[in-house]
Amino acid sequence: MEVGFLGLGIMGKAMSMNLLRHGFKVTVWNRTLSKSHELVEHGASVAETPAEVVRKCKYTIAMLSDPSAALSVVFGKDGILEQICAGKSYVDMSTVDADTSSKINEAIKERGGYFLEAPVSGSKKPAEDGQLVILAAGEKALYEEVIPAFNVMGKKSFYLGQVGNGAKMKLVVNMIMGSMMNAFSEGLVLAGRSGLEPSVLLDVLDLGGIANPMFRLKGPTMIQGSHSPAFPLKHQQKDMRLALALGDETATSMPVAAAANEAFKKARSMGLGDLDFSAVYETVKTLEEPSRNSQLR
Amino acid sequence: MEVGFLGLGIMGKAMSMNLLRHGFKVTVWNRTLSKSHELVEHGASVAETPAEVVRKCKYTIAMLSDPSAALSVVFGKDGILEQICAGKSYVDMSTVDADTSSKINEAIKERGGYFLEAPVSGSKKPAEDGQLVILAAGEKALYEEVIPAFNVMGKKSFYLGQVGNGAKMKLVVNMIMGSMMNAFSEGLVLAGRSGLEPSVLLDVLDLGGIANPMFRLKGPTMIQGSHSPAFPLKHQQKDMRLALALGDETATSMPVAAAANEAFKKARSMGLGDLDFSAVYETVKTLEEPSRNSQLR
Amino acid sequence: MEVGFLGLGIMGKAMSMNLLRHGFKVTVWNRTLSKSHELVEHGASVAETPAEVVRKCKYTIAMLSDPSAALSVVFGKDGILEQICAGKSYVDMSTVDADTSSKINEAIKERGGYFLEAPVSGSKKPAEDGQLVILAAGEKALYEEVIPAFNVMGKKSFYLGQVGNGAKMKLVVNMIMGSMMNAFSEGLVLAGRSGLEPSVLLDVLDLGGIANPMFRLKGPTMIQGSHSPAFPLKHQQKDMRLALALGDETATSMPVAAAANEAFKKARSMGLGDLDFSAVYETVKTLEEPSRNSQLR
Amino acid sequence: MEVGFLGLGIMGKAMSMNLLRHGFKVTVWNRTLSKSHELVEHGASVAETPAEVVRKCKYTIAMLSDPSAALSVVFGKDGILEQICAGKSYVDMSTVDADTSSKINEAIKERGGYFLEAPVSGSKKPAEDGQLVILAAGEKALYEEVIPAFNVMGKKSFYLGQVGNGAKMKLVVNMIMGSMMNAFSEGLVLAGRSGLEPSVLLDVLDLGGIANPMFRLKGPTMIQGSHSPAFPLKHQQKDMRLALALGDETATSMPVAAAANEAFKKARSMGLGDLDFSAVYETVKTLEEPSRNSQLR
Structure with missing residues (x-):
């Protein structure tokens, strides 16, 4: 063929x-x-x-x-x-x-x-x-x-x-995935800041009802701050935007997807658009930046 | 023993x-x-x-x-x-x-x-x-x-x-789970309103990188509007609240978890607190209620 | 002329x-x-x-x-x-x-x-x-x-x-207005449910640093559940959507506007799109609907 | 006396x-x-x-x-x-x-x-x-x-x-104020990034239905990145948290307040807690930080 x-x-x-x-x-x-x-x-x-x-x-x-x-x-x-x-x-x-x-x-x-x-x-x-x-x-x-x-x-x-249904199905799946990546990032950062080992969180997650290949695959590299692009963040954000537009057409209110989309946009504004979509983790992690703040005062 | x-x-x-x-x-x-x-x-x-x-x-x-x-x-x-x-x-x-x-x-x-x-x-x-x-x-x-x-x-x-670390780990896991349940609910409703079969969405999800036992277990009953309580929604919302409080203590901004928490609160306000936490699906699904609206006009 | x-x-x-x-x-x-x-x-x-x-x-x-x-x-x-x-x-x-x-x-x-x-x-x-x-x-x-x-x-x-700058300025103003209307609605409902008189809240607001004509004009009728359309909700939501699209183009993360937009979409899904945009208040107010819930159990 | x-x-x-x-x-x-x-x-x-x-x-x-x-x-x-x-x-x-x-x-x-x-x-x-x-x-x-x-x-x-009603009324007012400050910040940044003069936005706002003393007072200094503390951001965030807790008790879903609260938490995590609550503007403004990103790659 x-x-x-x-x-x-x-x-x-x-x-x-x-x-x-x-x-x-x-x-x-x-x-x-x-x-x-x-x-x-x-x-x-x-x-x-x-x-x-x-x-x-x-x-x-x-x-x-x-x-x-x-x-x-x-x-x-x-x-x-x-x-x-x-x-x-x-x-x-x-x-x-x-x-x-x-x-x-x-x-x-x-x-x-x-x-x-x-x-x-x-x-x-x-x-x-x-x-x-x-x-x-x-x-x-x-x-x-x-x-x-x-x-x-x-x-x-x-x-x-x-025609159109393939596109729509894809957007729905990617929208769920993008929200999950945000939830996962928030959890990893929260664990770390609360005195827990993020790597133990990964072990715990992998034994439970929400264990999934994405957490298993991306978790270890995310913790290391490595986000080499398998699925570029800017494409994930584009899919979130298109899924939200589909929600707009059908009057479907999706507050969690909308919050996730804004986090991906924040990542883009930080120049992370070409990294893997797991780089949204960096928007959650951002902590005190003393030099910058002193300028503000 | x-x-x-x-x-x-x-x-x-x-x-x-x-x-x-x-x-x-x-x-x-x-x-x-x-x-x-x-x-x-x-x-x-x-x-x-x-x-x-x-x-x-x-x-x-x-x-x-x-x-x-x-x-x-x-x-x-x-x-x-x-x-x-x-x-x-x-x-x-x-x-x-x-x-x-x-x-x-x-x-x-x-x-x-x-x-x-x-x-x-x-x-x-x-x-x-x-x-x-x-x-x-x-x-x-x-x-x-x-x-x-x-x-x-x-x-x-x-x-x-x-002591405290067990509680904290649990909260982090349940926070991720609660956000995922919201993302899943938004996706199921979006699929249905966009002319896709929610049950096909379940099949597609189960073959991909975010396949997980929770989607597999709860998806079919959620589509039927059945939410018999394995983990009551009011307890899930309590865990979201406590995880957000932990985020507050540690200055961790968690916009997706916060949006998910408000959806669970909305579910509570609709009287769904004693059903399974999958009942948050009903807050996404709510559509036109003609009798009520006519009163408003 | x-x-x-x-x-x-x-x-x-x-x-x-x-x-x-x-x-x-x-x-x-x-x-x-x-x-x-x-x-x-x-x-x-x-x-x-x-x-x-x-x-x-x-x-x-x-x-x-x-x-x-x-x-x-x-x-x-x-x-x-x-x-x-x-x-x-x-x-x-x-x-x-x-x-x-x-x-x-x-x-x-x-x-x-x-x-x-x-x-x-x-x-x-x-x-x-x-x-x-x-x-x-x-x-x-x-x-x-x-x-x-x-x-x-x-x-x-x-x-x-x-050309384009007039449209953009308008969208920015309306985006702020739409978010304020949501914040106002949430405050009115929270006051009422917490045992405060919403009308006293209006008096208090009108004496403070955030007093504004919109709260003064719309507050009293909102409390009565009357939303006769001066600016239809569906048009307000359209402006929120367009402002968020402008934010997407410019990589501006706007989580509050995004949350407000989803609330307006929820209002549309409840059939309130032709009422005044103050009708987003009704999405916050929704409380227990016993007959519906009993079906769900 | x-x-x-x-x-x-x-x-x-x-x-x-x-x-x-x-x-x-x-x-x-x-x-x-x-x-x-x-x-x-x-x-x-x-x-x-x-x-x-x-x-x-x-x-x-x-x-x-x-x-x-x-x-x-x-x-x-x-x-x-x-x-x-x-x-x-x-x-x-x-x-x-x-x-x-x-x-x-x-x-x-x-x-x-x-x-x-x-x-x-x-x-x-x-x-x-x-x-x-x-x-x-x-x-x-x-x-x-x-x-x-x-x-x-x-x-x-x-x-x-x-007793308690004074505290509650205060929280409701401050919750509305905090959400408004976020909406205002998002609007100022969106205007600037879209090629509009933020100072003209202030003029336009001040002539319209949402004109209010806070925008008038804080707008000009916010544009300059000056946030000398009249009402410290950490106290504003505390009030948002307490208002959301009141919403939790009364099953009031407040998605816009929740999004605003997370932005204030983000500001705290950036070390801005002791500045004026208008410093939440800086969380919206954050743009590309090239040195940081190059490390990530």
Whole structure:
């Protein structure tokens, strides 16, 4: 099976590598060409534009960083729309809002193409291990055709109905995750300041009813103040914002998510947006800064 | 090994039953006598006052509902202080604040007795299954003596140092749990209002990095609006309040926990305090109430 | 001076009436024709479309309910763009986001017209009394030409520089106002539940450092549960949302505004969106609802 | 009229000075003797203990910094209880919680004395100008006897019924004030980051429905980053905490006050507790700190 792959960031690179490893023929494109070198070494072809990828491949998959990137590869110069047509399919696995998905869906359908949105749950490690959870919505027939690719990139895929539902499901999951990360950060700091060992808190948590892989994975590095980016904080905050916007449309009051979102914004204002979303821990930790305060007096 | 057991609520009953099942001789006391019937059928003796339990047993364990109950069985008429003395030990497994534990500790030490606070993580089901996590602090020698009892009631016990640390660890864990329950509730409602199946959200969550036993256990019943009390909401809110008070003492800003606490208070104001803490879901769900609104216009 | 006036809602009607009373010749347009009757009785002419208003008048003022209405009268069929040209000016006094203003500004400038955004601070009563505060931004020369009209509708106008700044200033003011309304509501309910007379609280507040016209005006009717709409809650919540979006763009963490926004969303979910924004008081007040709770058990 | 006065902090000093200026004979006491020098120059006598003040004066007024100070001058060694008796009265104008007031009330009544709690609304400037608002509760006859002193220290006094109600009213007012200060801070920062002049925002606010003395007084110095303490932030945060505790007792959900409280706690953790409560503005303003972040990477 031959597929195109657009976007070779942290996630996209891992996902396309898995496709290559499992025998897919993959043609990649990335805004910055250098990111494709490693994939080429593993057998990928390189295209110069998204349009060229679509011209060459029946199925094109994308994993881009945000809605504006997702729109730009479709609608921009040398974009997907220039080549998409009957018999060609586009699967966007980026995390975008439902509106963005809908716009893309309509433009592609108009030209006779097929579209599936398929955002994923899981970050760097699950992407590398082919253990993502895939939330697909849109053309049901296309969903069934690309299941072999989904099986390589993920451990489970869901078909959720009309375009937009994949995006929405993803936002709901990430909203819960972002609030949990805040609660976890507050707990770790509170423990430390109250004379408890944060590492013992991790042991206690891991034995109880709220034990989960994220606490297990991130806890030890957070305590050390290390936040190397698996899922960048600015993307997590974007998802919180989009989930809150979905809550606004549906008149759903979400005070805990809103508080978590403001903490992520605080982290961004402290320049932590490119670190892992666990860096929100640093906003809770901030303590007395004597030099600064003396200036204030 | 012979032990006394004070307090036969949801938790205490399950815990003392496990002691009986594993061959401990148990003398129980409860404010309402009737609750001891089932335990008597399984071999427990009954005492008429906390003091009588202490007189009879070298080790007395308590599992009471809140700080005022914990103080009352110690300092009240016919309370523990009337009989505690050198060679007698008291292990309070209730969830109380650090101040309450300290008061009890001092009074018991003054009379020559030994004290251990040992709050637990886990509610009804883990209590019944002997799968609690026990957070002990205080007299280290006593901790080692009662390990056989802890091994029957829990799957793991920690010794955390000075009295107060058990209470604090418990509060930190429950604060994280309470915030997570809010995030989960907001997500379930947001999913439903956005045209997604809440039950599919549960499946997606359970495959990802934030999968945890609490979501797995409570999710299906929450969707049905059923909140039969394993851990009463009013107790969860009390723990949130105490954790926030600990944050106040240590100048730890916890905006997400504070938002979660207000949601639990809202639930209390709606009369849901005696239901399970998952009933905070109902505060998120509340939608238009036409009759009420028409009055307002 | 002859002016056109688009939009005869609560605000627009009062503002155009003031223009008429002070000798301006006014041509009005409203989506629902019937709202113009009273103005016609006071001497207004009626046009059938926004385009017709612009054709007839050198200066056209608009006061519309939200960004989509503001965009629609400009870009829609029979909209302003069909007639705007060199020598014609458009002053949009609606509360919209900066993006909406910018889009309108660009389209009008492209056709040679002049544009001023001029949102106002103040609701029904100040609009009726000509006591609005006007926040103008855009074409400076146009600002100076329309000062006579501004002087009739408002007590003070500011020129704030480039298009978008009027919208932003308005949002900042309304965000503060919305948070204050929440704080006030929480205080009134807390007073009542704590055994204090809410009306005495009003007296105490009015003597202190936070005394302000809004508390003085709204307090007495809020206590009675009356929220007849001067500034509809759904519009206040829209402004909170837009202000929070502005905070998102500028990485400004605003936890209090975010909490207030969620309370307004809760009010919307309770069906209170068309009442005055003081109806957020009802979300704080909600108490036990026995019939509902019994169902839950 | 002869009165005793305990506590010569920012507030107490201004209040006792006003009593002296209006012809009252005043005997003062302060923990740190040096603070009484200026008052002595204006004619005050000095006592060495609270008990000595009560022995000497029929009426003793206190203005202390917090509940523990308020309890200590009553119950401590050389405290008020040692001399209070039938015919002697004690008026506590400190801001304390209702429980503290009740304890003091009971102890004084038991010894035959009379008690009035009378916390005030207003800080340094109104204290100096005799423009406080006095919230009295307790012995009604005593209230009427001390009206001449209240008239000198305040512009208006209220009698609110049973002991505790003065404290509660004060907390409600300060809770609203604290939330407003946060909303104001968020607005000032948002304005500045969005390209608006914060000083123009102050002008706009002062013309609108939410214009109030606090914004007028504090705004200009806040913009300059100057927060010289009229009402110390740590005391404002204490009042927020006590108001939230009152909300907890009465099941009143106050999400906006809770968010504001966490911001004040954040300010405390940044070492700003002794500055004016307007310093919460600095928690909103915090921006990128490059050196710190580079360490994190």
